Amino acid sequence: xxxxxxxxxxxxxxxxxxxxxxxxxxxxxxxxxxxxxxxxxxxxxxxxxxxxxxxxxxxxxxxxxxxxxxxxxxxxxxxxxxxxxxxxxxxxxxxxxxxxxxxxxxxxxxxxxxxxxxxxxxxxxxxxxxxxxxxxxxxxxxxxxxxxxxxxxxxxxxxxxxxxxxxxxxxxxxxxxxxxxxxxxxxxxxxxxxxxxxxxxxxxxxxxxxxxxxxxxxxxxxxxxxxxxxxxxxxxxxxxxxxxxxxxxxxxxxxxxxxxxxxxxxxxxxxxxxxxxxxxxxxxxxxxxxxxxxxxxxxxxxxxxxxxxxxxxxxxxxxxxxxxxxxxxxxxxxxxxxxxxxxxxxxxxxxxxxxxxxxxxxxxxxxxxxxxxxxxxxxxxxxxxxxxxxxxxxxxxxxxxxxxxxxxxxxxxxxxxxxxxxxxxxxxxxxxxxxxxxxx
Amino acid sequence: xxxxxxxxxxxxxxxxxxxxxxxxxxxxxxxxxxxxxxxxxxxxxxxxxxxxxxxxxxxxxxxxxxxxxxxxxxxxxxxxxxxxxxxxxxxxxxxxxxxxxxxxxxxxxxxxxxxxxxxxxxxxxxxxxxxxxxxxxxxxxxxxxxxxxxxxxxxxxxxxxxxxxxxxxxxxxxxxxxxxxxxxxxxxxxxxxxxxxxxxxxxxxxxxxxxxxxxxxxxxxxxxxxxxxxxxxxxxxxxxxxxxxxxxxxxxxxxxxxxxxxxxxxxxxxxxxxxxxxxxxxxxxxxxxxxxxxxxxxxxxxxxxxxxxxxxxxxxxx
Numbered sequence: 211x212x213x214x215x216x217x218x219x220x221x222x223x224x225x226x227x228x229x230x231x232x233x234x235x236x237x238x239x240x241x242x243x244x245x246x247x248x249x250x251x252x253x254x255x256x257x258x259x260x261x262x263x264x265x266x267x268x269x270x271x272x273x274x275x276x277x278x279x280x281x282x283x284x285x286x287x288x289x290x291x292x293x294x295x296x297x298x299x300x301x302x303x304x305x306x307x308x309x310x311x312x313x314x315x316x317x318x319x320x321x322x323x324x325x326x327x328x329x330x331x332x333x334x335x336x337x338x339x340x341x342x343x344x345x346x347x348x349x350x351x352x353x354x355x356x357x358x359x360x361x362x363x364x365x366x367x368x369x370x371x372x373x374x375x376x377x378x379x380x381x382x383x384x385x386x387x388x389x390x391x392x393x394x395x396x397x398x399x400x401x402x403x404x405x406x407x408x409x410x411x412x413x414x415x416x417x418x419x420x421x422x423x424x425x426x427x428x429x430x431x432x433x434x435x436x437x438x439x440x441x442x443x444x445x446x447x448x449x450x451x452x453x454x455x456x457x458x459x460x461x462x463x464x465x466x467x468x469x470x471x472x473x474x475x476x477x478x479x480x481x482x483x484x485x486x487x488x489x490x491x492x493x494x495x496x497x498x499x500x501x502x503x504x505x506x507x508x509x510x511x512x513x514x515x516x517x518x519x520x521x522x523x524x525x526x527x528x529x530x531x532x533x534x535x536x537x538x539x540x541x542x543x544x545x546x547x548x549x550x551x552x553x554x555x556x557x558x559x560x561x562x563x564x565x566x567x568x569x570x571x572x573x574x575x576x577x578x579x580x581x582x583x584x585x586x587x588x589x590x591x592x593x594x595x596x597x598x599x600x601x602x603x604x605x606x607x608x609x610x611x612x613x614x615x616x617x618x619x620x621x622x623x624x625x626x627x628x629x630x631x632x633x634x635x636x637x638x639x640x641x642x643x644x645x646x647x648x649x650x
Numbered sequence: 651x652x653x654x655x656x657x658x659x660x661x662x663x664x665x666x667x668x669x670x671x672x673x674x675x676x677x678x679x680x681x682x683x684x685x686x687x688x689x690x691x692x693x694x695x696x697x698x699x700x701x702x703x704x705x706x707x708x709x710x711x712x713x714x715x716x717x718x719x720x721x722x723x724x725x726x727x728x729x730x731x732x733x734x735x736x737x738x739x740x741x742x743x744x745x746x747x748x749x750x751x752x753x754x755x756x757x758x759x760x761x762x763x764x765x766x767x768x769x770x771x772x773x774x775x776x777x778x779x780x781x782x783x784x785x786x787x788x789x790x791x792x793x794x795x796x797x798x799x800x801x802x803x804x805x806x807x808x809x810x811x812x813x814x815x816x817x818x819x820x821x822x823x824x825x826x827x828x829x830x831x832x833x834x835x836x837x838x839x840x841x842x843x844x845x846x847x848x849x850x851x852x853x854x855x856x857x858x859x860x861x862x863x864x865x866x867x868x869x870x871x872x873x874x875x876x877x878x879x880x881x882x883x884x885x886x887x888x889x890x891x892x893x894x895x896x897x898x899x900x901x902x903x904x905x906x907x908x909x910x911x912x913x914x915x916x917x918x919x920x921x922x923x924x925x926x927x928x929x930x931x932x933x934x935x936x937x938x939x940x941x942x943x944x945x946x947x948x949x950x951x952x953x954x955x956x957x958x959x960x961x962x963x964x965x966x967x968x
Contacts, residue, residue: 431937
């Protein structure tokens with residue numbers, strides 16, 4: 211009797227599976243997330259991975275996905291290792307991903323030629339190759355809302371504003387402490403160009419990955435050179451150590467400005483009371499006081515569907531992950547609108563990204579009023595070069611430390627376009643053949 | 651000519667013209683050197699007793715530090731947390747002997763070396779599963795470790811010393827003295843030295859190899875715990891620390907794999923050498939040279955003393 215029930219149950223399950231499978235295959239959107247919850251950079255990677263996952267999961271739980279299509283989220287652990295990242299790419303590209311989020315400049319650089327050949331969009335949100343913002347050269351690569359060059363230029367603008375004008379930059383000494391890796395080196399070219407234009411002296415302080423927690427001599431160099439301001443292009447364990455060392459060396463904390471990736475709560479918290487005043491560039495808000503974060507808490511965190519500890523939800527890097535996934539979701543929605551399909555393809559996604567227009571009204575609709583600045587991408591501009599603000603650590607949390615400001619786009623764009631051209635020449639890069647999405 | 655001046659003259663001019671920075675650099679190097687030496691000690695202990703180069707020593711530093719912090723986070727008083735962490739390190743030593751070393755007795759050294767790679771990755775995976783990947787702060791106050799710094803004027807400038815660094819130097823000194831006493835004056839210490847000299851001879855006089863291995867891995871675990879606390883108090887304890895721990899390699903090349911004084915002197919030479927190199931010569935090469943300078947110094951020494959400063963000279967008759 212028992213066996214008969216079991217057999218009937220099994221048969222029913224098989225039948226149910228057989229009937230639901232085709233529907234699932236038709237109405238799903240596969241989004242692989244290349245994340246890192248392990249390794250030396252895990253402290254920065256974990257909150258971002260949680261934020262990215264939780265937003266997409268919230269859409270599944272609250273709305274049943276995007277536009278009627280369920281999102282299939284798959285995390286692939288890279289450990290911030292380029293080789294592993296490419297393994298993740300190769301092992302998932304056969305599952306019809308609509309977009310890749312490499313979450314490492316090193317992985318992005320390797321992925322740019324691969325994904326372009328495979329015709330899969332890459333969303334390297336505010337990281338990766340700055341020149342890839344040029345959509346005419348890189349039709350498959352998107353890096354909104356700002357490039358590292360925009361970030362470095364915003365730092366220079368901030369210094370100028372705090373010093374009384376751009377003419378006051380002349381004779382100043384600006385330092386760049388950076389991870390000695392592609393990510394860390396990315397802003398050097400722009401800062402060198404700006405130092406020539408505005409007359410400030412640029413000092414470079416590279417930190418090897420093996421010495422992220424051993425920065426004694428780097429900060430001795432800083433003590434000797436006495437730069438007026440320091441820009442920190444750091445990541446992972448490098449950031450809390452840099453903040454601690456700055457405090458130890460009595461460097462004025464409000465003159466140490468991190469790139470947006472150096473703005474983790476743990477980065478600043480590590481410096482204790484002395485870290486108060488530390489600054490970091492930002493392009494979205496921190497905190498839980500937004501309907502979108504509250505929906506995540508309600509539909510994901512409270513149901514035990516998140517890996518994030520409850521008190522970490524709303525922290526700066528968590529919200530960074532949320533912002534990243536919002537870009538994915540909005541591009542999917544846009545692609546669905548353009549094509550009329552629920553289950554879009556990678557090519558559809560590229561169109562969706564290329565004509566993405568997130569207005570203030572749309573931000574309000576999705577519970578992000580005041581969370582971020584509006585964003586518009588075009589065929590030519592895959593970045594937006596959006597407004598940035600300076601966040602400041604008040605001892606317990608990140609607060610707004612400046613008004614939204616434009617990057618020095620006039621300085622950045624000619625260099626960026628020249629860099630895109632150089633890349634194309636050096637790599638025998640094919641000319642764009644993809645048609646521009648109508649209306650973009 | 652200008653290059654020669656910048657390499658051969660200018661650094662020394664800087665040393666004389668800014669003596670405070672010179673002293674500060676030496677101090678930073680000594681502090682880093684003490685910590686390298688602490689990590690290298692763990693390698694030496696195991697290598698002396700078993701001839702195994704324990705690649706997992708760096709990860710043991712991280713694991714021990716995270717274990718202590720986890721016990722503290724559970725609300726245990728500092729002393730209880732410390733005792734519990736020592737207990738975990740004993741359990742780890744016992745497990746390694748039973749599961750890894752004992753089945754590999756009489757295997758070539760390279761097999762044992764590879765097994766320590768396995769231990770490293772097991773500890774990474776297990777550690778990340780239990781403790782998570784975020785860096786953790788050592789509660790220095792709970793261990794009565796001093797905070798803040800002292801500054802004193804030096805010829806128009808100033809030298810700053812972190813109290814935690816001074817404490818690290820004192821604790822490392824005490825640790826080394828305790829280990830020296832343990833090796834020289836206790837029965838177990840003498841047994842350890844006997845095993846180091848000859849496994850077969852030690853066995854023939856009734857010394858249990860298995861017991862010795864547990865003791866030596868446990869001692870290395872305690873050294874790792876101290877190194878984890880001290881380094882963690884300077885920055886924090888994270889999995890990135892295991893990479894810093896590999897700085898013990900040039901220390902060992904320099905000091906010899908079997909010498910405790912060698913680990914100390916080697917650590918200090920590497921620490922001071924890399925800081926001076928980075929500070930005075932680094933800017934000439936774009937900075938960031940200390941990551942490889944330590945190996946360069948060690949290789950330089952190898953040319954003249956292949957066995958290291960204090961290592962045993964191996965003479966094999968053929």
